[in-house]
Amino acid sequence: MSGGRGGAGADGNSGYGHRRFQRSRSHFTDRITADGRDGWPVEAGRYRLVVSRACPWASRAVISRRLLGLEDALSMAVADPIQDDRSWRFTLDPDDRDPVLGIRHLSEAYDRRETGYPSGVSVPAIVDVPSGRLVTNDYQRITLDLATEWRALHRPGAPDLYPEELRAEIDTVMAEVYEDVNNGVYRAGFARGQEEYEEACAAVFRRLELLSSRLARQRYLVGDTITEADVRLFTTLVRFDAVYHGHFKCNRRKLTEDPVLWAYARDLYQTPGFGDTVDFDHVKRHYYQVHTGINPTRIVPVGPDLAGWPTPHGRERLGGRPFGNGTAPGPVRADEEVPARGRP
Numbered sequence: 001m002s003g004g005r006g007g008a009g010a011d012g013n014s015g016y017g018h019r020r021f022q023r024s025r026s027h028f029t030d031r032i033t034a035d036g037r038d039g040w041p042v043e044a045g046r047y048r049l050v051v052s053r054a055c056p057w058a059s060r061a062v063i064s065r066r067l068l069g070l071e072d073a074l075s076m077a078v079a080d081p082i083q084d085d086r087s088w089r090f091t092l093d094p095d096d097r098d099p100v101l102g103i104r105h106l107s108e109a110y111d112r113r114e115t116g117y118p119s120g121v122s123v124p125a126i127v128d129v130p131s132g133r134l135v136t137n138d139y140q141r142i143t144l145d146l147a148t149e150w151r152a153l154h155r156p157g158a159p160d161l162y163p164e165e166l167r168a169e170i171d172t173v174m175a176e177v178y179e180d181v182n183n184g185v186y187r188a189g190f191a192r193g194q195e196e197y198e199e200a201c202a203a204v205f206r207r208l209e210l211l212s213s214r215l216a217r218q219r220y221l222v223g224d225t226i227t228e229a230d231v232r233l234f235t236t237l238v239r240f241d242a243v244y245h246g247h248f249k250c251n252r253r254k255l256t257e258d259p260v261l262w263a264y265a266r267d268l269y270q271t272p273g274f275g276d277t278v279d280f281d282h283v284k285r286h287y288y289q290v291h292t293g294i295n296p297t298r299i300v301p302v303g304p305d306l307a308g309w310p311t312p313h314g315r316e317r318l319g320g321r322p323f324g325n326g327t328a329p330g331p332v333r334a335d336e337e338v339p340a341r342g343r344p
Helices: 056-068 107-113 139-148 164-182 184-189 194-215 228-244 259-269 280-290
Strands: 047-051 075-078 125-128 133-136
Touching (some): 056 228, 139 228, 164 228, 184 194, 184 228
Parallel strands (some): 047 075
């Protein structure tokens, strides 16, 4: 699904909002592992992560890669936020081609892997550079494997985003966040009828209220450090007022109107590895210009005011150690910095 999982459907971008919303499962679920059991061993420089900064699912991988210090081991391609009906394009690069893979559309890497694949072309995707073939588009698994299978290539001081002793609780929290929040905003936004919309919207805000209560007592979702659960919630929260509140009609209240969630989101945004990967320009232009079934004029609103994101959040009073026994990542690489127009 555009803005979440993939390229345009059979009826193009205009179909969004006119067909029943269903989150597609990842079709290519091979894993890149330390032992290479699926035929894809972890190897520095072999793979390329393809993302859109507009997409919350891809943004998980962007954040994880940066927190773990995998920039030199796993190169990254950033697609144009405006898809055409062939999917994600590399029109941000010279000659409209990815400089490493040499392709114009991500679909070319999919086609080299398989023809006639279902579910469209989605990001995040990891491509094998030597063959130009897609390896995986399993958005639920990619970040977990970056945190666990890629350990040998992590930077010194990398945090443990998926600590073994907390995995059962992390998995439970992530499942609830996925169903009602990550995916829930899409079910509301692409609803085809009033009842369907109201049910989805109610579920979004029920879960946000529960999360707000939880986070009023603790700085992070699970334990006293940042985990994968925080990464997954953040990528929806950071887009909430910019697109989900208006474009997807999740307008019972804004993120900025919930003191706890707004402070939590700012805390993460100001943590190295989170906010420095967010491009609000890409986010807004993608949703408002690609989903023409919802927004046929393709007009991108000028708001909301983003000036609050860098303001003090006060969450330090809850304690917590953002990176556990590790350290913060260093400065963003010059070639991966978000342009000024995408920042508050």
